Amino acid sequence: xxxxSGHYALVLALGLALIQSIVPLIGARLRxxxxxxxxxxxxxxxxxxxxxxxxxxxMLHVNSDFSVANVYxxxxxxxxxxxxxxxxxxxxxxxxxxxxxxxxSFGGMVAAFGNxxxxxxxxxxxxxxxxxxxxxxxxxxxxxxxxxxxANPPIEGxxxxxxxxxxxxxxxxxxxxxxxxxxxxxxxxxIAALMEGRIDAAWARWVRPWTLVAWIFLTLGIAMGSYWAYxxxxxxxxxxxxxxxxxxxxxWLAGTALLHSALVMEKRNALKVWTILLSILTFSxxxxxxxLVRSGVITSVHAFATDPTRGVFILLILCLFIGGSxxxxxxxxxxxxxxxxxxxxxxxxxxxxxxxxxxxxCAVVLFGTLYPLAMEALDFKMSVGAPFYNLTxxxxxxxxxxxxxxxxxxxxxxxxxxxxxxxLLAAGVAALVVIAIVWAWTRGGSALAxxxxxxxVFVIGGAxxxxxxxTGLFRLPFxxxxxxxxxxxRSAWGAAFAHAGLGIALIGIVCETTWNSEYIATMKxxxxxxVAGYDLKLDGLSQRQGPNxxxxxxxxxxxxxxxxxxVMTPSKRNFTTRGSSTxxxxxxxxxxxxxxxxxxDATADGAIAVRIYxxxxxxxIWWGPVLMAFGGMLSLSDRRLRVGAPKPAxxxxxxxxxx
Amino acid sequence: MRRMMVxxxxxxxxxxxxxxxxxxxxxxxxxxxxxxxxxLSRELRCMVCQNQSIDDSDAPLARDLRLLVRERIAAGxxxxxxxxxxxxxxxxxxxxxxxxxxxxVLLWLLAPLLLVGGGLALWLQIRRRAxxxxxxxxxxxxxxxxxxxxxxxxxxxKSP
Numbered sequence: 001x002x003x004x005s006g007h008y009a010l011v012l013a014l015g016l017a018l019i020q021s022i023v024p025l026i027g028a029r030l031r032x033x034x035x036x037x038x039x040x041x042x043x044x045x046x047x048x049x050x051x052x053x054x055x056x057x058x059m060l061h062v063n064s065d066f067s068v069a070n071v072y073x074x075x076x077x078x079x080x081x082x083x084x085x086x087x088x089x090x091x092x093x094x095x096x097x098x099x100x101x102x103x104x105s106f107g108g109m110v111a112a113f114g115n116x117x118x119x120x121x122x123x124x125x126x127x128x129x130x131x132x133x134x135x136x137x138x139x140x141x142x143x144x145x146x147x148x149x150x151a152n153p154p155i156e157g158x159x160x161x162x163x164x165x166x167x168x169x170x171x172x173x174x175x176x177x178x179x180x181x182x183x184x185x186x187x188x189x190x191i192a193a194l195m196e197g198r199i200d201a202a203w204a205r206w207v208r209p210w211t212l213v214a215w216i217f218l219t220l221g222i223a224m225g226s227y228w229a230y231x232x233x234x235x236x237x238x239x240x241x242x243x244x245x246x247x248x249x250x251x252w253l254a255g256t257a258l259l260h261s262a263l264v265m266e267k268r269n270a271l272k273v274w275t276i277l278l279s280i281l282t283f284s285x286x287x288x289x290x291x292l293v294r295s296g297v298i299t300s301v302h303a304f305a306t307d308p309t310r311g312v313f314i315l316l317i318l319c320l321f322i323g324g325s326x327x328x329x330x331x332x333x334x335x336x337x338x339x340x341x342x343x344x345x346x347x348x349x350x351x352x353x354x355x356x357x358x359x360x361x362c363a364v365v366l367f368g369t370l371y372p373l374a375m376e377a378l379d380f381k382m383s384v385g386a387p388f389y390n391l392t393x394x395x396x397x398x399x400x401x402x403x404x405x406x407x408x409x410x411x412x413x414x415x416x417x418x419x420x421x422x423x424l425l426a427a428g429v430a431a432l433v434v435i436a437i438v439w440a441w442t443r444g445g446s447a448l449a450x451x452x453x454x455x456x457v458f459v460i461g462g463a464x465x466x467x468x469x470x471t472g473l474f475r476l477p478f479x480x481x482x483x484x485x486x487x488x489x490r491s492a493w494g495a496a497f498a499h500a501g502l503g504i505a506l507i508g509i510v511c512e513t514t515w516n517s518e519y520i521a522t523m524k525x526x527x528x529x530x531v532a533g534y535d536l537k538l539d540g541l542s543q544r545q546g547p548n549x550x551x552x553x554x555x556x557x558x559x560x561x562x563x564x565x566x567v568m569t570p571s572k573r574n575f576t577t578r579g580s581s582t583x584x585x586x587x588x589x590x591x592x593x594x595x596x597x598x599x600x601d602a603t604a605d606g607a608i609a610v611r612i613y614x615x616x617x618x619x620x621i622w623w624g625p626v627l628m629a630f631g632g633m634l635s636l637s638d639r640r641l642r643v644g645a646p647k648p649a650x651x652x653x654x655x656x657x658x659x
Numbered sequence: 660m661r662r663m664m665v666x667x668x669x670x671x672x673x674x675x676x677x678x679x680x681x682x683x684x685x686x687x688x689x690x691x692x693x694x695x696x697x698x699l700s701r702e703l704r705c706m707v708c709q710n711q712s713i714d715d716s717d718a719p720l721a722r723d724l725r726l727l728v729r730e731r732i733a734a735g736x737x738x739x740x741x742x743x744x745x746x747x748x749x750x751x752x753x754x755x756x757x758x759x760x761x762x763x764v765l766l767w768l769l770a771p772l773l774l775v776g777g778g779l780a781l782w783l784q785i786r787r788r789a790x791x792x793x794x795x796x797x798x799x800x801x802x803x804x805x806x807x808x809x810x811x812x813x814x815x816x817k818s819p
Contacts, residue, residue, distance in 0.1 A: 241710070343785070344785045352785070360777065382751045383752055383757065522684075
């Protein structure tokens with residue numbers, strides 16, 4: 001009954017989405033407020049029904065109803081409750097259902113909180129949302145229905161892939177999808193603007209908070225996924241330039257560019273056409289990511305060709321939306337009036353440079369991901385991996401980071417590059433001092449590492465300089481500074497935090513990759529490993545029975561200079577149902593650095609292969625993005641964005657209080 | 660055909676219990692040579708894995724390749740000789756950093772071309788617009804705007 005209800009709710013959601021796709025547009029054409037308002041109620045009702053459908057699938061998984069194929073294939077009655085719930089989106093069908101649920105949530109939020117939008121704009125935006133939703137409801141119902149029953153229900157399920165039985169699955173995919181799908185709002189706004197042929201600074205002010213929300217989630221989602229890979233996969237890698245990762249990085253790069261260009265548009269009414277194009281591209285890249293991950297094309301072009309139903313369906317959606325929106329753009333963009341002139345050296349100019357570098361970086365990732373696929377189709381098998389991106393992507397980002405401190409300090413319209421450079425002197429000197437110290441400290445090591453750390457310090461110093469300049473720190477009395485700091489718009493604080501986060505992440509990345517120490521050996525009981533000043537003594541091995549796995553646990557006593565610090569217990573789990581195993585690394589955090597122990601195979605004589613790493617300042621890699629997301633949230637709480645675009649009616653009232 | 664057989668055998672091996680990336684028994688006694696082997700391993704693809712280098716991969720094929728790399732290094736090959744040897748055996752697919760060749764020109768030149776081309780185009784456009792904007796006289800006010808301006812001006816003179 002639950003499965004059928006969930007299925008039916010999804011069909012009803014499709015019906016509602018179809019209504020929402022058409023009726024509001026007719027209303028906008030006829031200037032009929034009632035018809036345009038259909039969008040609002042349809043979007044809310046759609047959310048209700050997709051929500052019901054999603055909850056139905058969660059209930060089926062929680063109840064371990066193995067008569068439903070999706071539950072049978074991805075669940076197990078002995079699985080802990082949390083993984084029964086997260087297992088809902090740990091598979092293709094369920095994750096698509098999560099995707100549309102989040103899409104409907106964003107639509108519902110626009111419907112519920114979009115009261116200050118002009119009626120016809122809201123109608124257009126929600127109609128475009130509904131087009132996307134309809135396409136994906138159809139996709140789920142036709143090719144990936146999670147509610148299909150099995151004629152002869154088996155007694156036990158096949159369990160979820162053990163690697164996914166982790167708290168990471170509870171957080172990472174929903175976050176990532178909130179980001180991916182969140183960009184659909186700026187896409188819909190862009191299409192609506194093109195259809196209406198009207199776009200102004202107020203438009204940018206509406207779009208920016210939505211883009212910011214999506215960006216915050218995507219930033220956290222990517223960082224979370226990276227940390228998950230780091231501790232779960234057992235060798236401490238945190239970024240692999242895997243196509244699946246690239247699929248999430250591309251919308252992030254484009255979305256970051258969009259945030260900055262929307263800023264120019266909001267403040268200076270310039271870069272309109274480019275902002276619209278970026279809105280379209282960002283969501284197109286999200287769709288492309290969905291296609292890459294969900295169609296199986298990544299594994300091999302040929303794997304895709306053997307079971308093409310799903311892939312071809314998403315490819316059709318992809319072509320329809322990207323092709324359609326770009327043709328609309330090509331047809332209408334010229335009619336948008338360009339405004340806001342500026343000199344090349346100006347805040348606008350800096351933001352254009354930011355956009356150029358981010359777009360090229362994004363194009364590099366796009367090419368690196370798709371080029372081997374295209375070549376495979378031409379019968380030339382090749383690979384594009386980390387060494388390629390280190391040579392292409394990394395220099396682009398280094399250039400970008402070099403420019404980051406300059407941008408916020410340049411004046412709008414016409415900036416004074418020399419003056420800004422002088423004001424950044426302190427940050428530059430700090431960077432040089434750090435370079436010298438690191439250089440002296442690691443004599444004979446890599447020459448690039450100190451330079452890169454200096455760059456990170458420069459970025460952080462630049463963010464701090466920007467804040468101190470704005471608040472008059474050291475120039476004015478401290479009380480005035482405090483007062484100014486309180487009066488500073490939160491978006492200025494947000495930008496400084498986000499930029500500093502970049503520098504912090506960079507320092508973490510450089511330290512981890514350059515000074516990572518590693519110890520690989522077969523250890524017996526009472527053997528001691530010496531890694532980066534720590535002594536790890538293997539106290540013994542033990543076996544334990546978990547709910548749906550057996551695990552072998554090793555106990556390490558960690559000490560430094562004879563002083564006992566802690567006990568680390570890495571383990572290796574064997575999942576009986578799938579016959580596969582996972583390594584559960586043990587992590588010991590010391591400041592921002594970590595000791596990392598993971599187990600290999602045991603030998604017959606009771607010894608075990610062990611991998612121990614000391615990763616200096618590795619946590620900065622993820623603290624950086626968290627700080628960036630925090631900056632985004634600060635910016636989101638800015639009064640200017642919270643209040644939304646000014647309402648002409650209210651403004652008029654405020655002008656005549658005396659009457 | 661031979662390559663396909665290798666793949667099939669490797670895929671069968673993959674089903675066996677996973678070994679771990681870089682096993683203790685693989686490590687070379689000479690640390691300098693071992694470091695070279697590790698650097699090379701990071702540039703070589705484990706062909707049965709999804710985008711993993713043989714340094715990261717648990718697959719038995721990756722272990723075979725790691726041992727092969729170390730064998731070549733021990734035999735006195737230079738880094739590029741080792742790579743040549745592996746490419747001759749397994750094709751370009753084994754390289755995570757594709758070589759600069761006819762088929763990969765576009766891939767390698769994309770970033771510099773886009774950066775220089777895009778930068779140049781943007782610079783010219785901004786300069787052109789800034790100049791034409793500076794020369795352009797402000798558009799004349801419409802009758803409507805004239806009237807509003809007049810009204811505002813008269814307000815201004817009356818109110819203080």
